[in-house]
Every structure is written in structure tokens, then in C-alpha cells.
Amino acid sequence: MNPEKKTRVLILGGGFGGVTTAQALRRSFPRAAEVEITLVNRDNYFVFVPLLASAATGSLEALHVVAPIRQLVPGVQFRCEEVVGIDLDRRVVSTVASASGSEHQLRYDHLVLALGNVINLSKLPGAAQHGKTIKTLGDAFAIRNHVLAMLEAADVETDPNLRREMLTFVVAGGGFSGVEMVGELNDMVREVIAHFPAIPREHARVILLHSNARILPEMSDSIAEYALTELRRRGVEVRLNVRLAGATPHEAVLEGGGNILTRTLIVAVGNAPPPVLDALNVKKERGKIVVNEFLQTPDYPNVWALGDNAIVPNRASPTNEPSPPTAQFALKEGKTLAQNIAATMRGQSLKPFAFSGLGLLCELGHGVGVGELIAGIKIRGVLGWLFWRGVYWARMPSLIRKIQVAADWFLDIFLPRDFAQINLARTQSIGRAHYESGAIIYRKGDTGEQFYIIAQGEVEVLRERAAGAPVVIARLGKNEYFGETALLTGRRRNATIKCATPVDVITLARDDFAVLANSWLGLAEHFKSGELKISESPRATQFHNSNRDAAEANGLPRLRRRESGAEVTIDRDMFTFGRSAENQVIVNDAQVSRERHALIQRRADQYWIEDLNSLNGTWVNRERITQATRLHDNDVIQIGKTEFEIVTPQPLEIATRAFFSPRAFLVRGSTGEEIILSSDVTTLGRQSSNHVVVADPRASRRHALIQREGELFWIEDLSGVNGTFVNRARIAERVQLKDDDVIQIGESEFTFRHVVQNKTEDGRISDIIRGLDAGAPPPKPGTITDVLKDLDQPVHRADAPKPGSITDILHGLDDEPPEKKKL
Numbered sequence: 001m002n003p004e005k006k007t008r009v010l011i012l013g014g015g016f017g018g019v020t021t022a023q024a025l026r027r028s029f030p031r032a033a034e035v036e037i038t039l040v041n042r043d044n045y046f047v048f049v050p051l052l053a054s055a056a057t058g059s060l061e062a063l064h065v066v067a068p069i070r071q072l073v074p075g076v077q078f079r080c081e082e083v084v085g086i087d088l089d090r091r092v093v094s095t096v097a098s099a100s101g102s103e104h105q106l107r108y109d110h111l112v113l114a115l116g117n118v119i120n121l122s123k124l125p126g127a128a129q130h131g132k133t134i135k136t137l138g139d140a141f142a143i144r145n146h147v148l149a150m151l152e153a154a155d156v157e158t159d160p161n162l163r164r165e166m167l168t169f170v171v172a173g174g175g176f177s178g179v180e181m182v183g184e185l186n187d188m189v190r191e192v193i194a195h196f197p198a199i200p201r202e203h204a205r206v207i208l209l210h211s212n213a214r215i216l217p218e219m220s221d222s223i224a225e226y227a228l229t230e231l232r233r234r235g236v237e238v239r240l241n242v243r244l245a246g247a248t249p250h251e252a253v254l255e256g257g258g259n260i261l262t263r264t265l266i267v268a269v270g271n272a273p274p275p276v277l278d279a280l281n282v283k284k285e286r287g288k289i290v291v292n293e294f295l296q297t298p299d300y301p302n303v304w305a306l307g308d309n310a311i312v313p314n315r316a317s318p319t320n321e322p323s324p325p326t327a328q329f330a331l332k333e334g335k336t337l338a339q340n341i342a343a344t345m346r347g348q349s350l351k352p353f354a355f356s357g358l359g360l361l362c363e364l365g366h367g368v369g370v371g372e373l374i375a376g377i378k379i380r381g382v383l384g385w386l387f388w389r390g391v392y393w394a395r396m397p398s399l400i401r402k403i404q405v406a407a408d409w410f411l412d413i414f415l416p417r418d419f420a421q422i423n424l425a426r427t428q429s430i431g432r433a434h435y436e437s438g439a440i441i442y443r444k445g446d447t448g449e450q451f452y453i454i455a456q457g458e459v460e461v462l463r464e465r466a467a468g469a470p471v472v473i474a475r476l477g478k479n480e481y482f483g484e485t486a487l488l489t490g491r492r493r494n495a496t497i498k499c500a501t502p503v504d505v506i507t508l509a510r511d512d513f514a515v516l517a518n519s520w521l522g523l524a525e526h527f528k529s530g531e532l533k534i535s536e537s538p539r540a541t542q543f544h545n546s547n548r549d550a551a552e553a554n555g556l557p558r559l560r561r562r563e564s565g566a567e568v569t570i571d572r573d574m575f576t577f578g579r580s581a582e583n584q585v586i587v588n589d590a591q592v593s594r595e596r597h598a599l600i601q602r603r604a605d606q607y608w609i610e611d612l613n614s615l616n617g618t619w620v621n622r623e624r625i626t627q628a629t630r631l632h633d634n635d636v637i638q639i640g641k642t643e644f645e646i647v648t649p650q651p652l653e654i655a656t657r658a659f660f661s662p663r664a665f666l667v668r669g670s671t672g673e674e675i676i677l678s679s680d681v682t683t684l685g686r687q688s689s690n691h692v693v694v695a696d697p698r699a700s701r702r703h704a705l706i707q708r709e710g711e712l713f714w715i716e717d718l719s720g721v722n723g724t725f726v727n728r729a730r731i732a733e734r735v736q737l738k739d740d741d742v743i744q745i746g747e748s749e750f751t752f753r754h755v756v757q758n759k760t761e762d763g764r765i766s767d768i769i770r771g772l773d774a775g776a777p778p779p780k781p782g783t784i785t786d787v788l789k790d791l792d793q794p795v796h797r798a799d800a801p802k803p804g805s806i807t808d809i810l811h812g813l814d815d816e817p818p819e820k821k822k823l
Contacts, residue, residue, distance in 0.1 A: 007035045007345055010093060010106055012083050013114035014041030014069050015049075016327045017307035019397065020334030021112055022073045028342040030075075035345070038077040038106065039069065040095060046072055047137055050327060050392050051405070053181045056140035057147075057188035058417050059366070064404040066137055067397045079106075083115065083276050085700055085721035088300050094700065094721045100447055105721070110341050113277065113289065113305040114334070117325075120272035125246040126253070126615040129593070131172075131267040134181055141422060143266060147188065148421040150263055155196045165261045167204045170252045172244040173268030174210025175217070176362050179227065181268055182208045183365035186236050192419045206236050207260060209252070211243040216370075218324070219360055223370045226380050230364050244269070248615060249594075277309060279697040279722070279746075285311055293352040295337045304341065306333040315354035327395065328358055361388040431507040441497040441505070448486025448493055451513040454478055457503030462496040470496060474571070485573055487513050491687075494573070557607055559585070559600075562636070562643040570607065575600035577618075577639050589640030591616045597639055600631070603691045605678050607631045607646075616640065628693055664713055666692065669742075669749035677713065682706040684745060685718075698722045698746030706737070713737045713754060722746060 009025060011018050022039045029035040045066040054060040070078050081104065085094035093106045119135055121127040132146065133139050147169065154166040169189060171182040186206040193204055208215070208231065215231075215238065216224045231238055244267070246253040252260045273287040282297050283290040289297060289305040293313045297303045306312060307330040312323040323329045332355040340350045359373035361384065369384030379387055389409065396402045432455075435441060441452065444464050458477045462470035473495070476482055486493050487510055559575075560567045568585075576583040577598040587597070598618040599610050610628040611618035618625055619638035631637075633648040664677040675692055684692040685703040694703060704724045705716045716734040717724035724731055725744035737743075741752040 006033065007109045008107065009035060009037045009110045009112065009341060010108035011037070011039045011112040011114060012086075012093065013112075013116055013307075013309075014039060014043070014046055015114060015116045015307065016330040017116075017334045017337075018112065018114035019046055019069065019072055020331050021114065021306070021338050022076045024335045024338030025341060026073065026075045028338060032075060036077065037073075037075075038079060038108075039073060040079045040081050040083060040093070040106070041069060042080070042082045042098060043136075044069055044078070044080045045137075046397055048392075048396060048401075049135075050180075050395075052134055052137075052140050053177070053184040055137070056134060056143040056181070057184040058144060058419060059184060059187070059412060060405060060408050062137060062140055062144075064401060064408060065140075067401055072397050079104075083274075086111075086276060086280060087721040087723075088280060088282070088303060090721070091302075092721055096701075102447075109302060110344075111300075111303045112337065112341075113303070113309045114307050114330075115274045115277065115309055117271040117308045118274050119267075119270050121267060121270045124244060124267070124270070127244070127247045127265070127267050127270070129613060129615065130247040130249050131265040133267055133270075134177060143185075145421050145423075146264060147185070148192070148419055151189075151192060151196055151199070152421070155198050161261075163203070165250055165263050167199065168207065168260065168262040169205065169264045169266075170207045170209065170260055170262050171266045171268060172209045172252070174208060174212065174215035174238075174240075175268065176360075178208065178210070178268035179215055179231070180363050181266055182206060182236055183231065183234075183363055183368075185266070186231075186234055187365050188417065188419075190235065191417050195419070207262075208236055208238045209242045209244055209254075210238070210240055213240055215240070216362060219362070219370065219372055220378070223372060223378055223380065227362065227364055227370050230368055234365055234368075246615075271308070273309060275697060294340050294350040295333060295353060296340070296350075301344075304337050306330060306337055312353055315352045316356040323353070323355070324357075329355060331395070358391070361391055363388045430512075431509070433505050433507055435499045435503045435505070437499050437501050437503075439499045439503075441499065441503075442483070442493050443496045444493050446493045448483065448491070449510055450483060451481065451487055451508040452483045452497075453481045453506040453508075455504040455506055458500040459503055460498045460500045462498055464496060475500065484513070557631075557649065558647040559637075560645045560647055562645055567647070570600060570602075573602045576612075585639075585644075587639050587642050589642060591640035592642075598637075601628075606691070609637060627695060664708070664737075664752065664754045666743070666750040666752060669751065674753075675750075677706060677708065680708045683718075684743075684750075692750075694745050694748050696746035696748045699748070703745050704743075707734075713752070715743065 011022050018039060018041070022037055025035070025037050029037075046069050048065045048067075051060055051065040055062040055065045079095065080099075081095035081097050083093060084096050084103070087093075088111075091108055091111070093108065093111070095104050095106060096102070097104070119128075119133045121131065121133075124131075132143050134143065150166045150169075154163045157163040157166060169185060171178050171185065189204050189206055190201070193199055193201055214221070214224045214228065216227055219227075228238055242258075243255040244252060245255040247265050250261060250263065252262055252265050254260065277289065278287070280289070282299055282303070288311045289309055291297055291305050291310045291312060293315055295304050295306055295310065295312060297305060308325045310333075312329075312333055313320065314323045317323075323333065333353060336351060336353045342348075343350050356374065359371060359377075361369065361371040363369045363385060367382055367385055369380070369382075369386075369388040371379045371384045371387050373379065373387075393402060393405060393409075396405060431450075435457075441459065444462075454476060456478060458475055459482065460472045461474040461476065461482065463473050464470050482497055483493075485491070557570050558567045559570055572584065575585065576596050577585045577587055577592070577600075578596045579587060579589070579592050579594045583596060593612070593614040593616075596612045597614045599612055601608050601610065608628045608630050609618065609620060609625065611625055620629055620631070621636055622638075631646045631648075633646060635646045637644045637646065666675045666677065667673070668675065679691065682692060683690040683702055683705055684694055684699075685701050686694055686696065686699040687701040690702065700718065700721060702718050703722075705718055707714050707716070714734050714736050715724065715726060715731065717731055722745075726735055726737070727742055728744070737752045737754070739752065739754045743750045743752060
């Protein structure tokens with residue numbers, strides 16, 4: 001190893017595998033001059049996942065099962081960021097800062113993949129919305145608060161059916177996580193319910209669902225049978241060969257048509273690899289990266305993987321089976337991996353991974369556990385419980401946490417369980433600010449830190465242009481608000497806000513806005529006592545007989561309720577549907593999600609609709625949408641049982657202007673879809689906020705930018721990881737686009753088409769029609785009716801012309817009346 005060169009080791013993930021690797025590497029290289037070790041994790045703390053169930057039910061203090069990563073890895077550079085892209089060929093990892101949203105690129109010499117699993121409940125409709133997972137510290141708090149809330153609600157509920165739902169607690173999944181969760185939950189409910197005299201103890205039901213014939217399939221039959229018998233003896237209803245199929249707010253839906261009425265569903269299934277690993281061009285099995293016995297990927301010897309992200313061969317296994325994805329194996333893998341990186345840097349031989357394991361342990365509740373240790377030793381009952389506690393206590397990541405956990409367990413013998421419902425919402429701090437006329441409140445591209453409500457004055461919403469003055473797209477006045485888009489989406493500001501008059505605003509910081517977004521009505525009541533009266537300007541959009549002429553003059557589409565004909569102008573960047581009052585469009589239908597069912601979003605001059613993971617779906621023209629879908633004139637949107645129709649104006653000035661300016665569009669290679677580049681700036685990327693959405697795992701959230709300057713169009717790469725290609729060549733800087741250029745992002749291709757239209761010289765009708773729609777084919781001989789039929793198929797299903805509108809245009813431009821002229 002060259003002593004003058006610092007080797008960069010980049011570790012992705014702050015779980016057992018990642019933290020252990022960082023610790024072992026630092027011990028191997030105590031001098032920072034030799035190696036630069038960087039660990040990246042989305043949160044700044046390590047979670048001791050095996051004890052999360054205990055934290056969720058109050059048998060352990062929640063903060064005692066986490067530890068600050070910076071304390072665990074002294075001498076290691078830590079970055080609190082989310083990994084959004086990995087380029088193995090260029091040795092670059094793209095990250096996004098959790099707090100600011102800024103993107104960074106990290107280069108490495110050795111890369112360690114230890115990102116763990118994510119929860120994917122897409123195959124269980126409604127489970128993501130109405131079920132609770134046990135993966136993070138936030139999950140533990142959410143479960144604790146919800147269970148206590150159900151007990152409090154049941155205590156005062158008079159309807160026996162509703163009370164039965166509130167007192168039914170369901171856990172899906174009979175593996176280690178599910179069994180330990182249901183054991184702890186059962187203890188909590190049975191102990192706490194004694195403090196609710198209005199609730200008979202026998203009314204509480206705790207149910208475990210498992211899809212196989214026995215729980216704990218990793219353990220022997222005798223141990224699994226003991227665990228089943230013990231859970232049932234303690235009051236848990238265990239249903240075997242029963243698979244969860246989905247969820248609604250009031251039931252767990254079972255495969256085969258059955259259901260369990262409940263308000264509490266905890267889902268201990270659905271683990272999946274992180275999406276960022278899907279894009280890696282390495283060998284995988286069941287989504288996991290295949291590595292050799294040294295934990296290297298075969299195609300990239302400087303890329304290493306372990307834990308949940310890898311299939312690790314185990315030299316100690318007599319059958320050569322891969323290592324199980326458990327904490328004890330991840331710890332050992334991390335140490336072996338660190339030794340092998342050090343050996344590679346020093347030119348030494350590598351060490352194969354070999355670990356026979358220390359056995360399997362599972363807690364069934366307070367005082368009862370089971371285990372299978374080395375040499376085939378089986379333990380159960382109190383001894384199994386003590387072994388479970390002792391082993392996990394020894395694995396706690398720091399001495400401080402060991403002392404705190406030991407104290408919690410000791411006091412648990414003498415003190416009752418704490419069942420205070422922890423409300424994490426802090427006191428809302430409402431700020432006030434004053435701006436003079438002409439002042440800029442924020443600019444496009446700024447990070448979103450605050451939400452604004454106008455108490456006095458007016459502001460202008462400006463769209464920046466590549467050349468020329470900004471365009472005023474909206475004017476907001478008293479009781480109206482702005483700044484919500486960046487806070488809801490996590491993106492930077494998409495417009496500039498300028499004061500048209502002196503302005504007084506009420507401001508809410510990001511955290512307070514999160515409370516507002518989830519509880520609009522409560523915040524509205526809070527404001528009623530101040531100067532601003534929310535009730536005077538309700539957020540819900542009022543449908544009425546719209547002034548069609550005014551809407552068309554502004555070029556804005558309208559949303560029409562089909563049953564009543566009432567309309568509303570879509571005059572915001574974001575329009576949400578749902579049952580609650582926080583939505584712009586309230587749909588009072590039990591089939592509609594309460595919070596947010598669907599979203600209409602403006603991208604440049606286009607409008608797109610997206611379903612927000614609703615249970616019953618969003619439908620456009622009788623088809624259920626599964627991704628963001630562009631809206632066109634006369635499209636029919638169905639939300640629950642309510643139908644809406646999109647009415648898009650087609651101002652005359654737009655039609656007559658078409659043949660004086662350049663026209664450009666992209667042709668999507670997979671579908672032939674044609675996308676007009678009507679804005680000065682067009683973004684392409686994976687996020688739905690882009691003008692052109694690229695549904696490709698190799699695409700960055702904002703991957704590329706197309707910019708119009710006069711009659712020229714330029715493309716620029718924004719990804720820095722997987723790159724943007726034009727005509728098969730990767731672009732390193734801004735490149736001018738020419739007609740028929742092929743743009744490639746990941747596996748997706750777009751053909752750029754550019755037609756510059758000149759003003760007609762002789763006023764022929766065929767020239768004018770070409771100007772009205774540059775994408776339409778040359779007119780064929782025939783009547784104007786034939787030409788208009790061709791115009792009914794423009795780029796991207798643009799609005800069909802209104803009766804007589806094109807005839808009027810032609811009448812004004814031709815020497816002869818149109819009815820006398822043959823095309």
C-alpha cells in the first residue's frame with residue numbers, strides 16, 4: 001500500500017453490519033492518515049432492532065434501544081444522508097442530506113453495502129396505509145401510542161361493535177419478529193387494561209396470524225410447538241395457515257375472503273431490499289447481491305456486501321448454506337469484511353467467512369422464552385427468557401446503553417409498566433413577518449423551511465424564465481397561503497414569491513407544518529382566536545357555476561362534477577382529493593381515503609393526476625391508474641362513486657401563435673408517447689414532480705434538464721451517477737440538441753424532434769394548418785372537414801378545436817371564404 005495515498009472506504013448503512021465494519025476497520029487502521037473511513041446512514045442513530053418490540057410496549061425505555069452513531073464509531077467520518085444512487089463503474093455514490101435536501105457525490109476506493117431491508121407492503125392492499133410496522137424507533141412510538149389510544153377510546157365507547165374493534169389487536173407474521181411482538185403486546189394489554197375498570201379483561205383480544213402450519217419455522221418442531229402452546233396459554237389467539245391479504249381502516253382482510261374487525265394491525269412481514277440496490281448491475285438472487293466467501297462481489301472486487309443485502313456463503317456450514325440474515329451473523333460478517341479490506345490494502349491473503357452461529361433465541365413474553373443453542377441444546381421457559389435477555393444485553397452497542405437497559409429490566413421487577421401516551425407534537429410556534437412592496441419572500445430553488453399564510457396584502461407568484469422577465473402566474477391575497485409544495489414534497493421551491501404590496505404573513509416552520517398537514521381542522525380552530533379567520537376562507541374548494549369565459553381567458557382547466565355540472569377552476573399547482581377538510585376537493589364517500597386520496601399537479605402547462613396509495617384506487621376513463629397520468633380534455637376521473645370531467649380551454653391566441661414559434665417534443669421510445677417541450681425549462685427524472693417522469697431505477701430523482709434559449713434547445717446532466725447519454729455518448733457538459741437526437745436515461749430512450757415554423761408567406765390554408773399543429777401530417781386533398789379530422793389527433797391528445805374556431809381563423813386569413821376553397 002502506498003503510504004502517501006489515503007484509501008477511501010465508504011460504508012452505506014448504520015445497522016449491525018455497517019457499524020461493526022466501521023469499528024473493525026478503525027481498529028485495523030488507527031492512524032487516520034492511512035485510510036479515510038466514511039459511514040453514511042439516513043438517521044444519526046443505530047437501532048437495536050431485536051429490542052424494538054420491548055420499546056414499543058413500554059417494558060424498555062424507547063431511547064435506550066438506540067445509540068448515536070457518532071459515539072459508536074469514533075475516528076470515522078459520519079454523514080447523515082440518504083443514499084439515492086450508486087455508480088459502480090465511476091465509483092461514485094449520490095446522497096441527499098436529510099435536513100436540507102442538498103445532493104452530494106461521494107467517491108470511494110472500497111464500497112461496503114450494508115443498507116439493510118425496507119418494508120414493502122405493495123402486495124397487501126391497504127396494509128401500508130392502515131397497518132403498522134416494527135422497523136424503526138418511530139414505529140415503536142406509533143405502536144405504543146396507538147394501542148393506548150385504542151384502550152382510552154374503548155373505555156368511553158358505548159357502541160359494542162366499535163368497542164370490539166378497538167379491543168382487537170392483530171399481529172401478522174409468525175417469525176421471530178411477529179412472535180416477539182405479539183408476546184410483548186399481549187403482556188402490555190393484559191397489564192394495562194387493569195387500570196380501565198370499564199373494560200372487562202376478557203374483552204381484549206390479541207391475535208397472531210401465520211401463513212404456515214407452525215410458527216417459528218427456523219426452529220425445531222418441538223420448540224415451535226412449545227411456543228405455540230405457551231402463547232395460547234397466555235391468551236393469544238394463534239391462527240395457523242391464515243394469510244393476510246390486505247387491510248382497511250376497520251379490518252384485517254384475510255386470503256380466501258375472511259376478515260377480522262380491528263382498529264390495530266401490526267405487520268411483521270414484507271421485508272425487501274432497498275430500491276437503490278435494484279439498479280446495480282451485479283448478480284442477485286431474490287433481490288440480494290451474490291458475493292463470494294470473502295464477501296466481495298465477483299464483478300467488482302472493491303465492492304463488498306453483507307447482512308440483509310447479500311447472500312453470503314458460509315464455510316462453517318456443512319451443507320454450504322448461505323448465512324441467515326440475523327444480527328449475530330451480521331456482526332461476524334462485519335468483522336470478517338473489515339479484515340479482508342485491510343488485507344486487500346496490504347496485499348495479504350483474504351479470509352473466508354466461517355461462523356457456525358451461537359443458536360436461536362425468541363422471547364414469548366415476560367418470563368418465558370425458547371432457544372436452540374450450539375450442540376443441539378434446547379431451552380425453554382424462564383431459562384430461555386434469561387438467555388434471550390443475557391445474549392442481547394451483551395450485544396448492546398455501548399456501555400452506557402448496557403447500564404440503562406439493565407436498570408430498566410431490574411426496575412421492571414418492582415415497578416408497574418408505564419402507560420403514558422406520548423404525544424410527540426410540540427407546542428406550535430406561530431411566527432409573524434412583515435415585507436415591504438417589491439421584497440422577495442423566497443426564490444425558486446430555495447430550500448423549503450416555512451409555510452406562509454397572508455394576513456394582509458398581496459403577493460405575486462413568479463415563474464422564472466431562461467431569458468426575459470419572470471412571468472406572473474398567480475396573485476394571492478388575504479387568507480390565502482403559499483409555500484406548501486416544497487414542504488409536502490421535500491423538493492426545493494418551484495416558484496418565486498414577490499410582494500405586490502406591503503405584506504404581513506403568518507409563518508409556520510417545517511415541523512409545525514407537518515402537524516398542520518395531518519390535522520388541518522385542529523389548526524384551523526387554533527387560528528380562530530387570532531387575527532386570521534380560517535373559516536372565512538376555507539381550504540376546501542367550492543364548486544359552482546364557473547365563469548367559463550374568465551377561466552378560458554386565463555388558460556386554466558376546470559374540474560366539473562358530472563352529476564351536478566358544478567365546476568371549479570384548477571388554479572393551484574397542487575389539487576388534492578379526499579374526505580377530510582384539508583383537501584381542495586372534498587369527496588364525502590366511504591370508499592375515498594380520508595387524508596389524501598389523489599393529487600392533480602401542474603407541471604409547466606400540463607396537468608397530471610396521481611393516486612396516493614388509496615385502497616380503492618383512482619380511475620381515469622374507467623381504468624385504474626398505477627402511476628402519474630397526464631390529463632386531457634374530456635377525461636373522466638372517478639374517485640369512489642363520484643365522477644369528475646376535465647374541461648381544458650383552448651385559447652384562440654395559442655392556436656394562432658403556433659406557426660410563429662419553434663415547436664419541439666420528445667418521443668418516448670417504449671410507448672411512442674409525444675411530450676411537447678412547452679416550457680423554457682423541462683426536467684426529467686424519477687420523481688413525479690418532474691415534467692417528464694422516467695420510471696427507471698437507474699434514473700435519479702432529478703436526472704437531466706432541457707433548456708430552451710430562443711430557437712435552440714440544450715440538455716444538461718444533473719445525476720452525476722448513471723449519467724445522461726445523447727446518441728449513445730455520455731454527456732459531460734451542456735449539449736445542444738438537434739432534430740432526431742436520441743436521449744438515453746438508464747434504459748429509457750427519448751427521440752428529440754424540433755420543427756421551426758416560419759410565418760406563412762402566401763396565406764394558404766395548408767400552411768396555416770401546419771402552423772396550428774406542427775406535429776400533424778401535411779393535409780390531404782379534400783374538404784376542411786377532412787383537415788379537421790387530422791387535427792383531432794395532435795401531439796399528446798391536445799384539445800380538439802371548438803366548433804367553428806378553426807374556420808373562423810381561416811376565414812380571417814384567406815382571400816377566399818373557406819367554404820369555397822378545396823385543400
